[in-house]
Amino acid sequence: MSDALAYLRGRQRAGRVRFALRRLRTARGAVGAVVTAAFLLLVFGGRLARLWAGAPPAAPEAVLRYGATGMALLALLGVVASRGLAFSPAEVEFLFPAPVSRRDLMRHYLLSRLWVQGLAALWVSLYATPMAALPLAALAAVVAWLAFSFVCTVGAAQLRAWLDGVLPARTRTVAAWVVGIVAALEAARAVYAAWRAGSADAALDAPALRLLRVPALPFAHLFAARSAGEALAWSAACAALTAGMAACVLGADVDMRERSLAATGRVQRRRERMRGARGDGDARDEPVRRA
Numbered sequence: 371m372s373d374a375l376a377y378l379r380g381r382q383r384a385g386r387v388r389f390a391l392r393r394l395r396t397a398r399g400a401v402g403a404v405v406t407a408a409f410l411l412l413v414f415g416g417r418l419a420r421l422w423a424g425a426p427p428a429a430p431e432a433v434l435r436y437g438a439t440g441m442a443l444l445a446l447l448g449v450v451a452s453r454g455l456a457f458s459p460a461e462v463e464f465l466f467p468a469p470v471s472r473r474d475l476m477r478h479y480l481l482s483r484l485w486v487q488g489l490a491a492l493w494v495s496l497y498a499t500p501m502a503a504l505p506l507a508a509l510a511a512v513v514a515w516l517a518f519s520f521v522c523t524v525g526a527a528q529l530r531a532w533l534d535g536v537l538p539a540r541t542r543t544v545a546a547w548v549v550g551i552v553a554a555l556e557a558a559r560a561v562y563a564a565w566r567a568g569s570a571d572a573a574l575d576a577p578a579l580r581l582l583r584v585p586a587l588p589f590a591h592l593f594a595a596r597s598a599g600e601a602l603a604w605s606a607a608c609a610a611l612t613a614g615m616a617a618c619v620l621g622a623d624v625d626m627r628e629r630s631l632a633a634t635g636r637v638q639r640r641r642e643r644m645r646g647a648r649g650d651g652d653a654r655d656e657p658v659r660r661a
Contacts, residue, residue: 375470375478383485427503430594438583438590439574445519446582449526454633455479455626462634466627473620480524480616487516502593507601511593514608515586521615528624535624553578585611 393399428437457465457479465475491513495505502508533542560576573579583590588611592604 454629
């Protein structure tokens with residue numbers, strides 16, 4: 371891994387801290403920080419009160435059935451929506467033309483964005499940990515699952531880029547319609563099963579949903595762990611699964627630069643429109659330049 375990229379990630383984190391501190395000096399930033407802190411204190415305090423009250427944890431069977439299904443569906447949404455990997459304009463301007471290998475560029479992308487998954491996991495854990503027997507195991511499960519989902523999203527973007535390069539546009543359109551029709555038929559099958567059984571719970575026994583939640587089962591087992599040994603064993607399984615997926619992403623011979631330029635341009639134009647709507651700056655669209 372290039373030392374320059376590691377230095378760049380460090381400077382990016384320092385820049386985000388400076389930006390946050392700079393916003394706190396403004397009236398809007400200070401009010402927003404106070405409101406956010408009060409909201410988090412209210413939510414977190416309620417969760418702590420539930421833990422101290424000794425609320426019973428969720429049954430492991432329920433976690434493996436409902437929790438794993440929910441995690442799998444959320445990950446599927448990210449995978450389906452993955453179009454390209456959006457970089458910052460500075461990364462596009464300086465990294466893309468630089469003598470950086472595709473593997474190092476992808477590793478930089480993963481490592482520089484994983485911290486966002488950690489912040490999201492802390493937020494989700496405020497709601498999830500009271501339902502677990504071991505709060506630390508639940509937190510580890512949420513962090514590991516969000517990291518795995520993020521890597522899967524990157525892998526899906528790579529797969530889409532590879533298919534765009536090897537398949538004609540008409541073939542891709544037909545394949546998309548076939549996948550959509552199959553998904554609609556499976557959804558209808560699950561709804562029919564629930565209607566016939568008279569319970570929505572029967573929909574979870576549909577073959578497609580059972581297959582979909584298989585990758586989430588190790589993370590659900592970690593969440594539902596009742597002992598430290600069980601939590602450590604499932605933590606190792608989750609780490610191995612995430613590392614294996616990351617190795618596939620880094621080993622794939624797919625150049626994402628062109629698609630990343632388009633994705634970065636879309637993100638930048640959306641941000642400019644949001645800034646213009648708030649009155650924070652000029653809403654004009656500026657194309658992303660490639661040196």
